[in-house]
Amino acid sequence: MNQPVRDLGSFRDPGGYVFRDGRRIVRAVMPRAAESFADVHDSGILKTLSDAGLMLPTLRLAASAEQLALYPGARGDHAAALYEHPVVPLISYPYEWVFSQLKEAALAHLDAQILAFDAGFVFSDATAYNMQFVGGRAVHIDAMSVRRYREGEAWGGYNQFCRQFLLPLLIEAWAGVGFQRLYRGSMAGIAFEDALAILPRRKLMTSMSGFLHVWLHGRAVIRESSEIGRDRAQAARLPKARYGAILKQMRDFVAGLDSAKRPASYWKTYAAANSYSDGMRDTKLAFVRDWAGVSKPGTVWDIGGNTGDFSLAALEGGAERAVILDADADSLEAAWRTRTKKGHPGLMPLYMDLGDPSPDMGWQQRERKGLGTRAGGADGMVALAVIHHMCIAGNLPLDEVVAWFLSLAPTGVIEFVPKRDPMVQGLLAVREDVFDDYTTERCRALIAAQAEITAEHVFEENGRTLFAWTKK
Amino acid sequence: MKRTLLTAGILLATSTAPALAYIDPITGSIVLQALIGGFAAAMVAIRGVRDRVLGLFGLNKAQTADDQAES
Known part of the structure; x- marks a missing residue:
């Protein structure tokens, strides 16, 4: 045992x-x-x-x-x-979610609190890390947060809810600032000082919710010292009806937020703007579908997966779940709204800069797991049309990139994009070609050193090569 | 004034770390809730009335109060 x-x-x-x-x-x-x-x-x-x-x-x-x-x-x-x-098949953290995911987690948290409150229970905290996505839906994972309501008590998780849900949503909705990179900077969430500096004053002064929950609340948090405040906090009593009203009003507020109109990213339209033909695209999709059909992976990690075309192919082929790892929030947002929430609950977009993935963080750097620590959760991986961005644009050695791909899962599909491809030519146009090691032959040899190449397809039109592999 | 001086004194005496480290962020959140809760209750009530009135005319959209207030 x-x-x-x-x-x-x-x-x-x-x-x-x-x-x-x-x-x-x-x-x-x-x-x-x-x-x-x-x-x-x-x-x-x-x-x-x-x-x-x-x-x-x-x-x-x-x-x-x-x-x-x-x-x-x-x-x-x-x-x-x-x-x-x-x-929970995949643990993810709020700084890896996009706006719609964080908003859904916030609403689910409030719905749980409202349901519990009406039955005479409260949640002792409001940390976003207690929310996880299972089957495309946000659920609370910590039953021990629930306890009986005590007459006159205030909402203990109010500050935490604001810092970990409301402020990150607002800086994106009202200021157009993506919250992920700031959020990753502190386990406690976005600081009121930062949010007050980022958010437009006009919004804070014209929205009653913004004024109360951010401006007034933020000023109180920044100014109140524990020496002055503790007596008052102990004396403060919140009538039950007001506790319930804060929860319900907060829910209304969050439900009405939408991500600000930002300039459409290049990547969101990438699938339509890329250099290859429809025939090539169909062949790639079929290649991934066939690989998934044979290997039947539980969870597939789709490296640089954009809006999830190949994740979907893997799901169609027989994978149970697919995780898109990409640093373009707009693409992930599109994947979440138009795919995960429209009949593909097994698809989970995750905000991740592949050259700078989520690290181990928190107490003793073990509290929140970095991407590598969670890699054991992948049963398969696909990396299509991404290797040139990592090696050429990101200056990462091909040996290390391939070794990293193979470390993620026991089986996978890798697409190699050679220098003669127009996309790589575009990358090389603005930098010196110092990438002598970047060849199809070397990529194939690196994979073959650790794995059996079970299928290979070369596209004559641009020399791109697909490798399906299974580790020995 | 006395309290402010006392607080300033405490902060100065312990100023080897950033002053903010000595501020309990939860306290302000708790104290303020009686006030915010009053406004929240009023806003929820107004929304309820508005929804009912709009409902009479069949105009009740599945939209939240703030959705309209903020836009």
Whole structure:
């Protein structure tokens, strides 16, 4: 039997910890929280939330004393009760989402809070990291955030909700600033100081919601010192109706936000503007479909996947899920709106600069996992029309790029784009050709050194080559 | 004034780290909610009335109050 391993990101709440036990996810509840969490569980509120599609289901496990002893907490204690949740196939973080994904996560969070509040429960926090996407929908994954409402209490997660949901959405909706890079800079979310400097004053002064939640709230957060504020905070009582009104009004506010009109990115129209013919495109799609049909991968990572043409081909071929990794938010937004939400729930767009992917972050750099740490989750990978951007535009050595591709999954498809291709010619027009190692032969040899090349297709019109491979 | 001086004193005495590190961000959020909650309740109520009135004329769009307020 495997020893259960505590998730390295699970340590903040002394009431309980999440463990991975083989393929299962087990929540170990510590003695200090066992009674209150059992009360929440037995009340039926968790089932109400999961039935509404807003929270992962929670199942209580029968556990002997020996089993409980296998789940030590982070503070010298041991589990008093065990619960199980379904596995989330891919953990992603808010700085990897695009506007519509963050907005959906915010609305799902508020819907869960409103549903719970009307039943006499509240959420003890409002961190965006507790929201995950399963089957193209945002769900809350932390059942232990739910507890009974206490008369007169204020919304404890208000500040966190603003910093991790509202402010990033607003800087994109009102100022046209993509939130991802700023968000990645701090685990706590966007700072009020930054948002107040970025957001147009006109908006903050003419929108009642903007004035209250951002300007007034932001000023209070920046100015209140703990020495002055703590007495007042303890004395402050929020009538129940006002607590509920803040949640509902916040939901109205967020629901009305839309990403600002930004100049359409080059990449969004890339699929239509690229250099190759329709026949070549169809051949590439069929090649990926055939590969997926043979290898039947659970999760495919589509490197530089743009709006997800090849992800879709992989899904059609038999893959269960496809993750588009791309640094163009507009393309990902288009993929989410026109594909994931329109009948392809297995398609998950993820904002990722391939030359600078999400790092390990947070406490001891283990709290939030970098892309590499999560790579074990991929059963297959495709990298079409991307290698020249990484090697020529990004100056990454071909050896390392191919080695990285092969490290991601046991099988995959790689397209090599040679120097004579018009797209590469365009890249080389503005830089010196120092890329002696960048050849089809070398790419083939690098793949063959680690994997068996199961299929290969050369396009005569431009010399591009598709390789399907499976690691030895 | 006394309180401000006291706070300034505390901040100065501990100024080896950025001053902001000594400000509890949650406190301001909690204290302000009674005020914001009052406005929020009014806004939700106004929206409810507006939806009902528009509903009488069959004009009730599936749109939120802020959607119109902000645009």
